[in-house]
Amino acid sequence: MISLGCAKNLVDSEGVMAQLKNAGFKVGFEDDFERADIAIVNTCGFIHDAREESVDTILNLVNLKLNGKVEKLVVMGCLTERYRSELEKEIPEVDGWFGVHQLPELLTSLGANYKYDLHNDRVLTTPSHYAYLKIAEGCNRTCSFCAIPMIRGKHLSRSIEDIVDEAQLLAGRGVKELLLISQDLTFYGLDIYGKRSLGDLLKALVTVDGIEWIRLHYLYPAQFPLDVLDIIASNPKICKYIDLPLQHISDRILTSMNRNITREETIKLVDKIKSTVPDVALRTTIIVGYPGETRQEYEELREFISRQQFDRLGVFTYSPEKGTSAFQHKNTVSTSVKTQRLEELMAVQQEISLQKNHHKVGMKLKVLIDREEEEYFAGRTEFDSPEVDNEVLVAKNPQVKPGYFYNVEIINADEFDLFGEVC
Numbered sequence: 001m002i003s004l005g006c007a008k009n010l011v012d013s014e015g016v017m018a019q020l021k022n023a024g025f026k027v028g029f030e031d032d033f034e035r036a037d038i039a040i041v042n043t044c045g046f047i048h049d050a051r052e053e054s055v056d057t058i059l060n061l062v063n064l065k066l067n068g069k070v071e072k073l074v075v076m077g078c079l080t081e082r083y084r085s086e087l088e089k090e091i092p093e094v095d096g097w098f099g100v101h102q103l104p105e106l107l108t109s110l111g112a113n114y115k116y117d118l119h120n121d122r123v124l125t126t127p128s129h130y131a132y133l134k135i136a137e138g139c140n141r142t143c144s145f146c147a148i149p150m151i152r153g154k155h156l157s158r159s160i161e162d163i164v165d166e167a168q169l170l171a172g173r174g175v176k177e178l179l180l181i182s183q184d185l186t187f188y189g190l191d192i193y194g195k196r197s198l199g200d201l202l203k204a205l206v207t208v209d210g211i212e213w214i215r216l217h218y219l220y221p222a223q224f225p226l227d228v229l230d231i232i233a234s235n236p237k238i239c240k241y242i243d244l245p246l247q248h249i250s251d252r253i254l255t256s257m258n259r260n261i262t263r264e265e266t267i268k269l270v271d272k273i274k275s276t277v278p279d280v281a282l283r284t285t286i287i288v289g290y291p292g293e294t295r296q297e298y299e300e301l302r303e304f305i306s307r308q309q310f311d312r313l314g315v316f317t318y319s320p321e322k323g324t325s326a327f328q329h330k331n332t333v334s335t336s337v338k339t340q341r342l343e344e345l346m347a348v349q350q351e352i353s354l355q356k357n358h359h360k361v362g363m364k365l366k367v368l369i370d371r372e373e374e375e376y377f378a379g380r381t382e383f384d385s386p387e388v389d390n391e392v393l394v395a396k397n398p399q400v401k402p403g404y405f406y407n408v409e410i411i412n413a414d415e416f417d418l419f420g421e422v423c
Helices: 007-022 048-066 079-092 104-108 148-152 160-172 198-205 227-234 250-256 263-276 295-309 336-357
Strands: 038-043 072-077 097-100 130-134 175-182 213-216 238-245 281-288 311-316 362-372 376-378 391-395 405-413 417-422
Touching: 007 038, 007 104, 007 238, 038 048, 038 079, 048 072, 048 079, 072 079, 072 104, 079 097, 079 148, 079 311, 097 104, 130 160, 130 281, 130 336, 160 198, 198 227, 227 238, 227 263, 250 263, 263 281, 281 336, 311 336, 311 391, 336 405, 362 391, 362 417, 391 405
Parallel strands: 038 072, 072 097, 130 175, 175 213, 213 238, 238 281, 281 311, 391 417
Antiparallel strands: 362 376, 362 405, 376 391, 405 417
16 A cells, blocks of 8 residues: 555555455555555645656556556545546556545455445554544535545534544554544534534543543634634643644735635634643644735735744645636746745744744653654654654663653754753
């Protein structure tokens, strides 16, 4: 199994692997594909670069198949959902193409049957002490730049009982940190409970024995459920970490993006989060080079980033996506200007991150160790998510083991890492 794209895709891939393992297959993840009889690629079709990576991966596997190193090649996921007819014509060597909701059909093509009683079972590909937990599928938002609703369909929440059941299963396997994901956590429950129910879900999840950290990713800012803030502030199991993708701050661009929020409302929400959850680590993502973005609007965004001092920041250049409402707008910002704006914002953030990290020198922080390197252990505080955020590099100590929590004194810092010793 090769899984590309986001963590939501990874969860799907882990589910496929569990179903195949139960059916008697020996399954490997990514590094083992050159010794496989069957290769399955779970693709991403979100933006141009992701599509390019998916196609390149498929073509590499086609070469392995033509050279007799792989017998069967199956492709699933977002790229197939979006471009199946074109792909079938252009890459006929692929033995099967399956969309995001065709797991039973994929299994049948391999001689296995889908078993619903295993729907929460997964072969974890993350380190055994943390796992992603998908609470909903699809999205009801109409952001002008995003193709996800076309690919994944409407928002569909899982029941609280089903999510808690999976959390208990994961905890029983040694998972200590749950990373809650969906396209939009704040929409959770509206479709099945008639109200935003993320708070109710969190209250249920904190009762699961063995889970010490619960982390929230992708909280849409418009109609934000403010009750969640009090729950985060009052429960030590829930990380003081909020991933709030704002995308921009200019009112004109926010309107064109269909974000359903204004600059003033955004600032009020950020202020509310910071006042309700002291010491919160606030992560956001920004798009530069959206069609029509003027120099003045970009400077407004840059000034906002400088003033708000976000703990974590991801910046992306606008990617025109066929079928989205923004696709009809003229792409007025050149690639070079987009890249320049991205680099400028990241330079601003680098200085912010350096200052915030230096402020932590001398503090004693709870750190979850993810892995051992040759010269140090790499871990994270509750303020950092794996893969995308800062790490704490801990001096070698014979008592330290990956997968466990330690109190660490921070003795030094740079732009994106802290350095510490177990105390």
